[in-house]
Amino acid sequence: MSAPEGDKIEKLINPIETYPPSPEFIDGTKIPADIRERAAADRLAFWADQARELEWETPFTEVLDWSNPPFAKWFADGKLNVAVNCVDRHVHAGRGDKVAIHWIGEPGDTRTITYNDLYAEVQRAANMLEDLGIKAGDVVTLYLPMLPETIFAMLACARIGATHSVIFGGFSASAIRSRVDNANARLIITADGSLRKGRQFPLKETVDEALAEPGHTIEKVIVIKRAEKDIEMIEGRDLWWHDTIATAAETHEPQAFDAEHPLFILHTSGTTGAPKGLWHSSGGYLTQTAFTFRTSFDLRDDDVFWCSADVGWVTGHSYIAYGPLANGATQVMYEGAHDFPTLDRWFEIIEQYKVTTFYTAPTAIRGYMKSGREIPLRHDLSSIRLLGSVGEPINPEAWEWFREVIGADRTPVVDTWWQTETGSHMIAPIPTLDALKPGSGQKPVPGISVEVIDEQGNRVDPGEMGLLTITEPWPSMARGIWGDDQRFIETYWSQYPGRYFAGDGAGVDLDGDLWLLGRVDDVMNVSGHRLSTAEIESALVDHDLVAESAVIGAADETTGQAVVSFVVLKDSQREAAAQVDVEAELRGFVAKRIGAIARPRQVFVVAELPKTRSGKIMRRLLKNVADGKPAGDTSTLTDASVMDAIEQQVLARH
């Protein structure tokens, strides 16, 4: 693994303007001023305190069991019910009338869901699942749009101890199938379709396609009506949500589960082919997710939080479903696209619902920077108190713009670094305590131990860049890769023994603050979505025309990175290739195989790929060229002229 290179170094050694919290901002905060000192004094006691903020049916006596690393157990002898923590306890505490979710449909329909409503819906959905024979330990796959029912379904699973596996609605039939097979899911909950930019997209048909080949473990498919799309219902297998839930009992007696009981599986791209099903626990996951939600966002009782992610990603799991609800917060949930019907849509929502805390991705911020500040500025955004960023490195320019334009030159911006594997925030400033630095994630979350190291495993000095590692287990860490413990050990805990290596590079500045630099491995980040080089390459070589492929993430002004692929065609297929638009064909093929987010921006058909004498594809050279830079050192290539030819081809397209 090579350490990151780049121009961030300037930021690490030069002082920059920072933004200390204003007295008005701090006023009324619930974050103790000595929170970091407390965590540093006794890390485990600190996490135990955070865990005790939850409601436990059986209190835990043991905090961390690290006797079999890297398989951690937190609060292992305690029992709790995650759904009770997210719903019932707020109702029992007399806060049932508080709005949990202001839901906004893309066409403009709205629903207001209080904690009382959530309580009723989740109980019925839990009974519905149990009526269908689903029980603790079963896996339920969700392939859904951003609907209130999506949250009801997740919480209903949690309530009965079923493990949910949410698949982002943009993934393809084959992606669904591999995830269903990987988890041996018994049931799928989907919708007749989703609404996006005024159009209907198939979901149920995609599920049908995924299940067309026999040999899967799915017994029933529950379908939520949303798009009013004509779909086929398969007798004996498919059921409408509204019909099925209508016959379910209204009240459901919850049972407590072990803290280590698997709450969910979420698949994410790694450096090798098949996506990994990371699985998360109940007690530890909820402890840190709830803690970071209230701390990073300095939660207040009357906040209206909005996270613009999709629940299909980990951000949606932790900061739409579990974090806000565990804290009894009010949030906005929006079904559709940010630019439908116009680019004003997000700002209309902020204005109308008086959103106080807005959590989004740098790619969206950069998009709005491009379309112009007049769009947000024609709305009253004065309710905003705090802004958050997640998903990819935020460049200081985007950070400043976010604060100045969306935050009225006044609000803190917290950059939050974390991963599907970490479950919740790991690096983030605390907005009431820290002078904020544009573009820096700044400090580990209290109770988290981070170290930036060089390739030999030594801690780097201030002012330098290196590899981001975590040196101690944390409550919301993934407990494993579903069904593949060995891969979990190898992927995360073997490169630098005793440490979790995140795959990211980071710099440490002279104040000791952290700067996140993005991936240093073969994982791409397109609009904050993780994609694997290897997975796209293997999709491409599955196409009849393609002999070899190399995929890289090229720099892209808006999306951060964009998928660019280089392919060598099979000699035997040259004639066939001449009959089609190869680029369009392959772009479409990848979209169908993996999902539209993986569709390459460009496909270059090249005569040969640049390879070392040992046969390794030199993706770094391809990336340089795609970024419009000189290829770099080609001396290790078998044939340096291969890169010259590719450079010419790429230049011709720029």
Ligand code: 6R9
């Ligand atoms: C939450 C999420 C994880 C990868 C991670 C890193 C990148 C996320 C970031 C960030 C710089 C931030 N990433 N947040 N990079 N600054 N604030 O995005 O999870 O989809 O698993 O992606 O995203 O490269 O390794 P996930």
